[in-house]
Amino acid sequence: MNRFDYVRPTTVEEAVKAIGSAANARFIAGGTNLVDLMKYNVERPERLVDITRLPLEGIEEHEGGLRIGALVTNSTLAYDERIQNRYPLLSSAILAGASGQLRNAATTGGNLNQRTRCYYFYDEATPCNKREPGSGCQAIGGVNRIHAIFGTSENCIATHPSDMCVALAALEAQVRVTGPGGERRIPFAEFHRLPGDTPQYDTTLKADEIVLSVDLPDEGFAGHHTYLKLRDRLSYAFALVSVAALVRLDGNTIGEARFALGGVAHKPWRNAEAEAFLTGKPATRESFEGAAEIVMREAKPQSENGFKIELARRAIIRGLTQAASGTPQSQSDKRIA
Amino acid sequence: MLIDSGSPGAPATIGISLTINGEVRELQVAPWTTLLDLLREDLDLTGTKKGCDHGQCGACTVLVNGTRINSCLALAVMKDGAEIVTVEGLAKHAGQDGAMHPLQAAFVERDAFQCGYCTPGQLCSAAGMIAEGHATSREEIREAMSGNICRCGAYTNIVDAIEDVMHAGAAR
Numbered sequence: 174m175n176r177f178d179y180v181r182p183t184t185v186e187e188a189v190k191a192i193g194s195a196a197n198a199r200f201i202a203g204g205t206n207l208v209d210l211m212k213y214n215v216e217r218p219e220r221l222v223d224i225t226r227l228p229l230e231g232i233e234e235h236e237g238g239l240r241i242g243a244l245v246t247n248s249t250l251a252y253d254e255r256i257q258n259r260y261p262l263l264s265s266a267i268l269a270g271a272s273g274q275l276r277n278a279a280t281t282g283g284n285l286n287q288r289t290r291c292y293y294f295y296d297e298a299t300p301c302n303k304r305e306p307g308s309g310c311q312a313i314g315g316v317n318r319i320h321a322i323f324g325t326s327e328n329c330i331a332t333h334p335s336d337m338c339v340a341l342a343a344l345e346a347q348v349r350v351t352g353p354g355g356e357r358r359i360p361f362a363e364f365h366r367l368p369g370d371t372p373q374y375d376t377t378l379k380a381d382e383i384v385l386s387v388d389l390p391d392e393g394f395a396g397h398h399t400y401l402k403l404r405d406r407l408s409y410a411f412a413l414v415s416v417a418a419l420v421r422l423d424g425n426t427i428g429e430a431r432f433a434l435g436g437v438a439h440k441p442w443r444n445a446e447a448e449a450f451l452t453g454k455p456a457t458r459e460s461f462e463g464a465a466e467i468v469m470r471e472a473k474p475q476s477e478n479g480f481k482i483e484l485a486r487r488a489i490i491r492g493l494t495q496a497a498s499g500t501p502q503s504q505s506d507k508r509i510a
Numbered sequence: 511m512l513i514d515s516g517s518p519g520a521p522a523t524i525g526i527s528l529t530i531n532g533e534v535r536e537l538q539v540a541p542w543t544t545l546l547d548l549l550r551e552d553l554d555l556t557g558t559k560k561g562c563d564h565g566q567c568g569a570c571t572v573l574v575n576g577t578r579i580n581s582c583l584a585l586a587v588m589k590d591g592a593e594i595v596t597v598e599g600l601a602k603h604a605g606q607d608g609a610m611h612p613l614q615a616a617f618v619e620r621d622a623f624q625c626g627y628c629t630p631g632q633l634c635s636a637a638g639m640i641a642e643g644h645a646t647s648r649e650e651i652r653e654a655m656s657g658n659i660c661r662c663g664a665y666t667n668i669v670d671a672i673e674d675v676m677h678a679g680a681a682r
């Protein structure tokens with residue numbers, strides 16, 4: 174790990190000032206991603222700004238929904254009664270991720286800003302445009318079984334690894350941030366970005382901005398939801414493909430359907446056309462297959478991850494089926510049925 | 511600002527206070543020292559193990575303010591003021607001075623280890639998990655304990671031991 178200096182502010186104002194006070198300063202919250210990356214020399218901050226003493230730990234009622242402070246841990250959030258009752262999709266997605274110990278340390282703001290698990294990104298000895306812009310992308314044509322099938326560029330094919338964010342994308346949360354330019358709210362779909370020509374940027378958050386909260390709208394689709402995660406082992410592994418599905422039914426007709434995919438793109442992946450296709454259709458397998466078809470038309474496999482196309486297609490169909498029938502997959506229930 | 515270690519390039523050690531296994535310790539730490547390295551290298555509390563050093567195995571699990579975390583990914587300086595319990599203090603923490611913690615006794619009874627390398631982490635993790643109170647069924651225990659890898663594959667017996675303690679209602 175590189176040598177760095179350490180500051181521990183107690184107000185947001187001091188934290189924002191501190192992040193601007195050194196080139197390459199980083200906020201640290203749970204540390205479960207940043208400390209790991211520092212051990213691999215992928216991150217070499219000159220200064221760490223410990224934000225764990227800032228007053229951002231509450232979950233409060235806000236505009237009919239809930240405002241989740243950036244420092245609320247993944248465990249606290251997943252087991253909060255209001256979240257479990259009103260936004261069970263979010264609870265389930267969080268509990269699908271990492272491990273009990275990691276979720277106890279990991280924070281909401283840190284989860285949003287965690288970096289890709291691309292092997293080359295982690296390996297200092299290999300070229301990687303995300304780690305070192307302009308050096309090349311070793312994953313294209315290399316070992317890319319875990320990489321993206323949507324929204325890739327010739328510069329980067331990495332995925333965003335979060336489970337929580339896939340649920341937040343489907344729920345259409347907003348991310349409230351502040352910095353020298355003042356406070357703003359970013360719609361969740363615009364928080365993470367596609368790699369394009371600048372894969373070094375994962376998000377639209379500016380380097381001197383801090384996440385204050387994630388704001389959930391009032392509609393939580395509590396009756397019809399599921400988070401389905403498919404991976405190489407049954408727990409404590411990142412998603413190869415995941416799907417967060419939400420459905421509102423009028424009788425057996427779909428009033429509204431939303432679904433976001435994880436593990437397949439540089440951001441949680443939604444497809445407006447496929448969701449619109451479902452509106453007014455009967456909640457049947459045929460409808461879900463039609464929606465999956467629309468999404469998968471855009472998929473572009475790499476040399477080793479073609480299997481994700483069929484896996485994602487089936488995950489969409491199963492996810493929508495579970496959501497529509499009100500039978501969400503429990504994260505302790507490993508049966509495939 | 512509560513703490514400022516100085517200008518960039520001139521890092522200093524920082525004074526912190528930790529209660530470790532019931533004992534208050536005033537310590538000087540470099541900001542890049544992990545809690546795991548502090549425990550093992552500086553305080554000679556080598557019960558807590560380093561398996562992967564990257565959050566991937568759970569061998570380094572300790573309780574911080576009663577909550578289980580991976581000490582390899584925690585910077586010691588950030589835990590200033592916290593109460594730390596390691597495997598060395600688990601029994602004492604549960605008011606079992608002199609005797610084993612119920613989980614330790616159950617692990618022996620159920621033969622819940624082979625080489626024992628993962629065991630301190632398993633014990634602290636299980637104590638934390640029981641205190642969390644979310645897992646009851648065997649499936650839920652398995653899921654909640656998935657952050658602890660056992661290379662010897664003692665999983666079945668580990669879950670048996672934890673179930674024994676949970677059903678006896680004796681763990682803390």
Ligand SMILES: Cc1cc2nc3c(=O)[nH]c(=O)nc-3n(C[C@H](O)[C@H](O)[C@H](O)COP(=O)(O)OP(=O)(O)OC[C@H]3O[C@@H](n4cnc5c(N)ncnc54)[C@H](O)[C@@H]3O)c2cc1C
Nearest residue numbers: 202203204205206207270271280282283284286335336384
């Ligand atoms: C072995 C392992 C397995 C994992 N498995 C999964 C998984 O299956 N699913 C999953 O979703 N995740 C998984 N994770 C990742 C885990 O969820 C993240 O590491 C965690 O959410 C990061 O949160 P943190 O608070 O620890 O962030 P930190 O490590 O403290 O910070 C991460 C980044 O976010 C920035 N940051 C933190 N807070 C703020 C803020 N308020 N404003 C602006 N920037 C901020 C930091 O500067 C840093 O760049 C796994 C991690 C490990 C180590």
Ligand code: SF4
Nearest residue numbers: 291301310329330331
């Ligand atoms: S996919 Fe992206 S993160 Fe991975 S090597 Fe290529 S540029 Fe780097």
Ligand code: FES
Nearest residue numbers: 561562563568582
């Ligand atoms: S040593 Fe910390 S999780 Fe492996």
Ligand code: FES
Nearest residue numbers: 624626660661662
């Ligand atoms: S007993 Fe050997 S690793 Fe678990």
